[in-house]
Amino acid sequence: KNQVEQSPQSLIILEGKNCTLQCNYTVSPFSNLRWYKQDTGRGPVSLTIMTFSENTKSNGRYTATLDADTKQSSLHITASQLSDSASYICVVSAQAAGNKLTFGGGTRVLVKP
Amino acid sequence: GAGVSQSPSNKVTEKGKDVELRCDPISGHTALYWYRQSLGQGLEFLIYFQGNSAPDKSGLPSDRFSAERTGGSVSTLTIQRTQQEDSAVYLCASSRSTGSGANVLTFGAGSRLTVL
Numbered sequence: 001k002n003q004v005e006q007s008p009q010s011l012i013i014l015e016g017k018n019c020t021l022q023c024n025y026t027v028s029p030f031s032n033l034r035w036y037k038q039d040t041g042r043g044p045v046s047l048t049i050m051t052f053s054e055n056t057k058s059n060g061r062y063t064a065t066l067d068a069d070t071k072q073s074s075l076h077i078t079a080s081q082l083s084d085s086a087s088y089i090c091v092v093s094a095q096a097a098g099n100k101l102t103f104g105g106g107t108r109v110l111v112k113p
Numbered sequence: 114g115a116g117v118s119q120s121p122s123n124k125v126t127e128k129g130k131d132v133e134l135r136c137d138p139i140s141g142h143t144a145l146y147w148y149r150q151s152l153g154q155g156l157e158f159l160i161y162f163q164g165n166s167a168p169d170k171s172g173l174p175s176d177r178f179s180a181e182r183t184g185g186s187v188s189t190l191t192i193q194r195t196q197q198e199d200s201a202v203y204l205c206a207s208s209r210s211t212g213s214g215a216n217v218l219t220f221g222a223g224s225r226l227t228v229l
Contacts, residue, residue: 034217041222041223042222042223043117043204043220044156044204044218045220046217046219049217089155101218103148103156103157103158104155105155
């Protein structure tokens with residue numbers, strides 16, 4: 001069964017600090033992995049999307065890494081801002097699955113001043 | 114439109130009533146998806162459309178749930194005889210195409226359903 005596990009479930013960090021979120025998956029055969037940011041009361045918004053051959057991708061202060069061998073990804077937030085408070089969702093797509101995506105449960109990040 | 118529009122944004126209904134949720138995808142997006150997100154939980158896949166057809170309905174939780182899409186655009190998710198466990202946020206997303214390529218889903222803001 002395709003699964004995506006995220007950790008931690010939640011974390012609190014001080015403004016200006018860095019943090020790293022983890023995503024482990026068992027989706028096979030792997031197609032791509034995406035990180036989404038979901039603000040409270042809103043739909044998810046795409047941050048990064050990575051295919052098998054990509055190890056690192058950045059989007060401003062967000063940097064995602066992918067290790068396809070160990071089936072792990074991380075999302076690193078640098079110099080956090082209050083607006084980074086949100087849920088971060090890891091989503092993995094399997095090949096030939098009609099683009100049916102497997103969602104992780106998300107990590108809730110709260111940035112405090 | 115510029116984004117994915119969903120309506121209503123909030124719906125409160127009594128147990129046993131039917132509800133319809135509407136999704137208006139981004140113009141030109143051929144793929145449309147419905148997901149459900151219960152409080153504090155991850156997203157649960159319900160159904161996706163390629164054009165007007167639904168190749169994958171595997172996520173619909175029961176036969177009380179149905180969805181249709183007409184004209185390759187607007188989609189309606191219908192829940193009949195609602196139950197309290199149907200309470201959730203129903204999210205719609207669209208993308209330019211399906212397949213195993215690196216497509217990005219654009220999500221709507223969701224319809225929050227509360228069944229009393």
